[in-house]
Amino acid sequence: MLNGLHRIIRLTLCLLAVMLPLQIYSNCLIAAEEKQAESIEQVLETAHEHQQHGRYAEAREVYAQAKQQLADSKQKNADHQWQLLRGLIQIDVETGQTKSALDRLNEGLKQLPDHPDLHALAAKLYYETGDYPSADKHVTKAIAFNPDQPLAHLIQAQLLTDSGKIDEANEAYRWFVRYYNRAQPEDAETLLVIAEGATQYARWNSVSQIFNFVINTVCPDALKADPLAWRASYLSGSILQEKYNRPQAADEFTAALKTNSQAAIVxxxxxxxxxxxxDFDKSIELINRALKINPQSIEALLLQCDLHLINGQYLKALVSAENAAALNNRAQTVLARKAACYLLQDGVPDTETLTLLFDTSAAPDQSKTTKADSSRFVKLVTTLLKENPKPGYFLYELGQLMEMKRQFAFAEFAYLKTKTLMPQLSGPKTSLGMLYMQMGKTALAQQTLNDAFKADPYHVRVSNMRKVLGVLDSYGAIVTDHFVIRYDSKADFILGRYMADYLEEIYPEMVKQFGYKPPGKTQFEIYHNAKGLAAHQWFSARMIGLPWIQTIGASTGAVVALTSPTAMKEPYNWAAVLKHELVHVFTLQQTKYKIPHWFTEALAVRSEGKARPQRFNQLLVERVPQGEIYSLDELDSVFVRPKSSDNWNFAYCQSLLCADFMVEEFGTDALKKLLTAYQNQHSTPNAIQESFQIDQNEFEKRYHRYLEKLTATLKGYRPPSPLSFRELQKQHEQNPNNLNIAGQYAYRLLRYRKKQEARKLAHTVLSEQPQQAQAALTIAHLELLSEDLEAAQAVLQPALESDSPDVEVLELAGKILLKQEKFSDAIKVYETGHLKYPYQTEWLQGLAIIYQHEDNPKKLEATLLKLVHLDPADSTSLKLLMKRYLDQKKWEQALHWGQEALYVDVLDPETHQQLAEAALKQNRPELAIRELKMVLHLDDKNEAVRFLLTKTLLDTGNKQEATTELDRLLEQNPNHVQARALKQKL
Structure with missing residues (x-):
């Protein structure tokens, strides 16, 4: 019995021993499941953080971990599944794996068939891939499951827009404003979708305060809700960029990249x-970076297409457009690029044809059909109109692209048609106003830009252009037979009149040269300082709506604008600039903008008739022997996106010399033949073949041989040392006995302000090789620091006596000798320099000074003539020439060079007075009267000039005007003896 009891107790204890671990295990399982439920949220949060930081590989790994945990979990959580799916799909989309994203989407829809957010995401994906029916289906499902699903409403609005249901789309965008006010959502994702929809509503309805609200409230609130929501910064930056507020936009984009350095859209x-x-090189770098992250970024592909269009590479542009179309062949932005490529390759229809093509008044069942021989553009538009009778965005984008290629008539049609189809868009109003400024239609521009400003008061370019129009309104106008000159009537009273006379003077010559007359009057606008801004800022704002442009003059082909020379610190020959820009007006209009950039620049530079600039020659010597010659196809892109000022200069140099080559190779009418071919809308290969009966490849071979032959004749030029400071230092350390390297290194040390080291090394070199140029220059410059001219000249003398003196030695020695007034010694230096470097003006300037001091008029005259040929902006030499011819009583030459001097300095009263004197000697009283009046305009106290004007007016029978001038003179000086005597005679 006892033993049995013991057995029972033992059995009970055993059972308890077994049951206790089971209970503990059961409790552990419950705790583990609770811990797992917590950890899945942590895992998803970690994956989200990786994703938002652009660490896509890490995010995928963590999402895979989450997926496994969800698979192992007995409790299925739809929200967790949704977060997992959304994260993976977004990573696929952001890295260009659209197929994978769609596969995940379809798999997810099987798991969560009733999830509104997943259907909304499906709608977005299908919309972005051009599958509009599927997108619409999922929009309907998402809204059925959740009437307030924001993303579904956004895609619905976009689908309505792309089907031409603009009024319904507008109401769909309005939903976002109402929903925000009603629901006051706080999560980042919803806020950003609302911001996107509300911003579109603001654009369409000119509710500018919404832009402020989105940038200053909605996006910051999204970042408060989720500090990693980089898309909030991106959205703010995009709105600011749209308004041309680049500095603030850049700050927002930088903030976005600080969070996600792999954000391709940024x-x-x-x-x-x-x-x-x-900055096209920068843009290429950024586009390539975006495409490396996301090879299927449509936005990046379209920008790539735009760059090719800018460069005139239409075949490459079409490839980029087709690549984008392979991803979404229904997006209006994509179709616009394809259409632009077709138009620029196949030709642009006239406005009447376009009007018929875009006539959407017919009933849908009477829609147009295309013929088999219809152009690619017509087929594309016809197909588009069947799906969307109001393709406003297509036309707007296409208009901008064609305006960029100066197809102004097409761009105007596109903007006007867009205004008709989608009047709520502010962009076409802005672009149309800017276009009218390009076309010189300032009255239309004023009205259009005012409307655009009301619609979008935050647009920087619109604001700037309206300010330009305000300045233009205050300007005077000189109207001639063929021109309208707009100018600051106070600051440029004289300049405006001389410009008008000059343009009318050269107009017949231009008509004869090009065999063409521009229709209407060409407008020239001369911008001066105004309202606290510099003249160049106004000129830049006039041309691009922004405050900086590289050149001082520019032509749209319809209007010419330039910075007033009277407002510039550095003078320039304004007559040469006017002629250059007028050539552009002729050639661009004559060829309907078909002429390539390089050829219109070649004709314009050649028309100036001046010597080839020194910098051109130097670049020829540096580049041609290395085979660094641009092809004709490359030249246009260099003008548009030069990597350096040297590249830009060499593009001008090559263009000019190509024109010279054609004349030499194919005769004096070669340029006219090629221009006619472009006028007939030929491409460059066809134009060359038709004009010269050779293909472009052979043409360029001959042209390159011409450049090589020309370069071989250039004397004294040599490429700069390719060695850097570090390379010189290394070579000197490796071979200290190489005196040439040592001398160069010493001179470079001086430039780096290492004076003692430079002096020591240079003295060492000169002790063995007194003629070493760089060492001599080093010591000479050091001696000049203490103003010891004699010592500096002495150390340079051996280098001067070498068989081929260094150019810098010649320059420095010449300056020292001139300062010492040792003209007999200086003349040898400057004559040697001019003989060796005939295109450098400094030798001629030195010689001019010497010949003046030595009273050698014949040599001085010859030198001055060379100088002004090389530098037409050298007003000092021009005035000296005029004076010399006046002294020689060569009145015709004096008048010529006096006029040339005014082309650089129109406000010099002495030149005007001397011109008047020469005109009187030539018996040209009308010219003399004009010049005397200009002197008085500049100096109304000049009694001698006013008396001379009075007498000249009397001599020409202008008694009333003469009396007026005489009375003014006597009012100034009642005791003027000659004036009083003349008054008594009248």
């Missing part, structure tokens, strides 16, 4: 900004 946005400021 790099694309920055590339767009780079294009706008013509």
């Amino acid at each position: 790099y694309t946005a920055l590339a767009r900004s780079a294009i706008e400021v013509h």
